[in-house]
Amino acid sequence: MNIFGFGGRKSDPPAAPEQRAATIENPTVPVSAENFLSFFGVNGNNLPSVTIDSALTVPAVWAAVSFLSRTLATLPLHAYRKTDDGPKRLTGKMDLVVHGAPNEGMDSFKFRQYFWQQVFTGGRGLAWIERTPQGVEAIWPIDPTNATIKRTGMRTVYQVDGKEYPAADVIDVPFMLKPNGLNHYGPIVSATKAIQLALAMNDYASNFFAGGGVPPLALVGPLPAGADAIKRAQADIKRAIDAAKGNSEQVFPIPAGYELKPVGFDPDKGQMTEARRFQIEEIARTYQLPPVFLQDLTHGTYSNTEQQGTILVKHLVGQWAQAFEGELNLKLFGRTSGNRYVEHNLDGLMRGDLVARMGALSQAVQSAILEPNEARALENRPARPHGSQLFIQGGTVPLAMQQKAAEVDTGGVVPPPDNDNDEDNEADAAS
Known part of the structure; x- marks a missing residue:
């Protein structure tokens, strides 16, 4: 008999394939990952x-x-x-x-x-x-x-x-x-x-x-024959590991010829x-x-x-x-x-941190963007009298206004620029 199912004499009837219902050698059972894992008692998890x-x-x-x-x-x-x-x-x-x-x-x-x-x-x-x-x-x-x-x-x-x-x-x-x-x-x-x-x-x-x-863990060694025997061996190993963990034992015995390896x-x-x-x-x-x-x-x-x-x-x-x-x-x-x-x-x-918040509100009030009471409202503070009007800093003026401001301060006479050379100043005073 040919194990591949062909090549025999033409007069011989075709040989029926050998059936092994309890093993993965059964040709009617697909050797897929799920079937392989389930045979050894392991469920494939997606x-x-x-x-x-x-x-x-x-x-x-x-x-x-x-x-x-x-x-x-x-x-x-x-x-x-x-x-x-x-x-x-x-x-x-x-x-x-x-x-x-x-x-x-x-x-x-x-x-x-x-x-x-x-x-x-x-x-x-x-x-x-x-x-x-x-x-x-x-x-x-x-x-x-x-x-x-x-x-x-x-x-x-x-x-x-x-x-x-x-x-x-x-x-x-x-x-x-x-x-x-x-x-x-x-x-x-x-x-x-x-x-x-x-x-x-x-x-x-x-x-x-x-x-x-x-x-x-994977059990390495001569496996017992049959699916039931493998499942019993798996259960024995699991009980041994659980017992070792329950008793806080770091070592438990393994039968001769076998070895446990992490997967x-x-x-x-x-x-x-x-x-x-x-x-x-x-x-x-x-x-x-x-x-x-x-x-x-x-x-x-x-x-x-x-x-x-x-x-x-x-x-x-x-x-x-x-x-x-x-x-x-x-x-x-x-x-x-x-x-x-x-x-x-x-x-x-x-809002940010306190320092940044106070600086932003101060700049907004001094630049006539917010009224003081509006700034206080943002901080959940009550309004105050005379706080409902806009303010602006007066220190910044257009450049063309700077000359007029100087004339007003000096009574219409613009003073000469200061000379930073002290020796020249002393010579002018002596002459």
Whole structure:
């Protein structure tokens, strides 16, 4: 009989292949990685799946979402009206909805924190504007996972719990729109690979130290025949290792002719610390956040950390604030809003340290940019009498005015310039 199944005599019937049901030598059993590992009692583990809940177990993702949502929710938000004397803050119901409490169940901070959490996790924040004949009554958050966005003709409609809402009544801030203009990209889905690696390293480190720091081991030596015998040997070795760890013993016996060898690298050789730190940088890139705001000060110094705060406001927080303001202005006041608008106040994030703040306010008051009371208001200090007027330093005058000032001081006679040569002065006096 030919073991390859061909080459025998033509008169002989084809030989049936030998069947070994309990071994991987069975030709009907594919020798794949999963089959090979399962035969020896080892389950092949793929990278963990990523959901919003699992992604939030990664500290860097949690820090990014929490930091951005709280920062944007903290920014003062007011509605204004343009007048000939400058912007005037709106009062009444509009101020209550925008700045105070958007609805009966949430204040402004809680509402905006929830809104931005949806943007920085699933990738979209939605809210419905409740209107009455008197105007805007409230703004209610919408769970983006329950919303279906579709286009009817040239108009976008949001379907939530069987009801349809026109785009004019829905505040919609996506993380990034897809080419069709309806669907969106979310940061967690788009950064799945980076988050998977972070989850896998978290799981590996947890399992490694939970196992007493013992890496996966391979038994080298004459293996027993049959799958059941191999599993019993594996169980015996595991019990021996567990017993040694439980009794705080550093040595346990191995039968003659066998040897235990570690499989893979230990965390130090695998650069676990460096790899986990790199994943923080990868997640920071996903949100365009300076790593210092994810508590990674590896490359942080006193000077560049302060500069990163300016970069944060200019290139991240300010942009998201502009996106929210644009939606509010369009949906609350319409395209022809006239002289009404909504705006964040970013000054609080740019205050800096005490010395720099006081120097900037002093310069603004002395240069007639701010009134003293306006500068005091920025520091939450009460107004004072005679503080509602502009001041300017009088020591700096145009160059053409310097000659006139000198003539006034000397009664119209301009004195000759001083001679710095003392010997010449003494000779002139003697003559």
